[in-house]
Amino acid sequence: MEYLVLTSIFKTQKAPFAYLDLQILDENIATIAKRAKGKNIRIATKSIRCRYVLSYLLENLPHSFGLMAFTIDEALWLSDLGFTNILIGYPTYEIEAITKVFSNPKHSESICFMVDKLEHVELLHEIASKNQTKANLCIDIDMSSNFPGIYFGVYRSSLKNEKDLKSLLRSSTSFTAIKWKGLMGYEAQIAGVGDSVPGATLMNKISALLKRKSIKEVALRRAACLKVLSENGIHLDFVNGGGTGSIESTIEEKGVTEITVGSGFYQSHLFDNYSNFKHKPALFYALRIVRKPTDTIFTALGGGYIASGATDPNKQPQPYLPKGMKLIKNEGAGEVQTPFVYHGKQPLKLGDLVFFRHAKAGELCERFNEIILVRDNKIEQIVPTYRGEQKCFL
Secondary structure, eight states, X not given: OOHHHHHHHTTTOOSSEEEEEHHHXXXXXXXXXXXXXXXXXXXXXXGTOOHHHHHHHHHHSTTEEEEEESSHHHHHHHHHTTOOSEEEXXXXXXXXXXXXXXXXXXXXXXXXEEEOSHHHHHHHXXXXXXXXXXXXEEEEOOOOEEXXXXXXXXXXXXXXXXXXXXXXXXXXXXXXXXXXXXXXXXXXXXXXXXXXXXXXXXXXXXXXXXXXXXXXXXXXXXXXXHHHHHHTTOOOSEEEXXXXXXXXXXXXXXXXXXXXXXXXXXXXXXXXXXXXXXXXXXXXXXXXXXXXXXXXXXXXXXXXXXXXXSOSGGGSOEEEESTTEEEOTTTOSOSSEEEEEEOOSSOOOTTOEEEEEOSSXXXXXXXXXXXXXXXXXXXXXXXXXXXXXXXXXX
């Protein structure tokens, strides 16, 4: 969308604000569905953080298959709202919330817990037993690759291979209040690492090489774990893998029944740097210019929306429109003001809006109470984010 069109749409809108282009979102939905080639897709809620958008995705995404929540409180809230098939992506030790799940048949049926240690299973078994029900469990297998001298991946699950899985199953045989529902393996080093980063030719080649080696290893490890489960008479409802950046490789594994996707819908700028796909940015935020220190430097109010993870320049917001904006290295995006150098063609003045993209997807929603939904160059609806509904889960 052109800069002048945007400023016309939002000419009376109070800044700062976030907006979502529904036409682009629809394009990304279609692209992701095409990439998945009929495989079920589980939506990662942490990358969306707006229940209206979650409903929109479930209604419009072919082969959508439930949600992956990031906390138990979020899962309970979503279940209360009528969402079903909710997998909690991370283990939990919140006793009161776990008890709420097992004391309500609606919740206990809809919510599945993530485990990777015997202690996780013991806790869930104990509370489920007290409530005379069964805990739905998903086993999280580590999918990182440990090459000679290089740990390629993230520190996530304690279950590193099929031997660890066998040990967990043996130790859990006496637990009668559990049901093995699914298996998950998130290959973060493939799904979350770009291999087409501008100006990083050598590192791109290294990343691509490591990815190719890791893809083969991940497939073998997952298949071995599924064999162990089958040999133990365990028949799963789902096998989850991958993320936005690994759809092409993950769907090739026959044992995988579903892919988790989140960031690709909004297409935050960290996901621009992949060789295997190109989505379009759909979610943005706008700031208003309030200062002009020099002829080529403008200062916008607010904007210090830095992404989580290892801190580096890539975690800063990215100037979007008008073209020709560039953050100042020594200041970056500030808590209450964001200066930027501007050498674009579109004249700017005090009071004008400028538009940015966040490095990560759902994190932007923690900064705004609302998302403005835009379609056909006009505001279609304004909906609350999790924050706007007074929900802060982490």
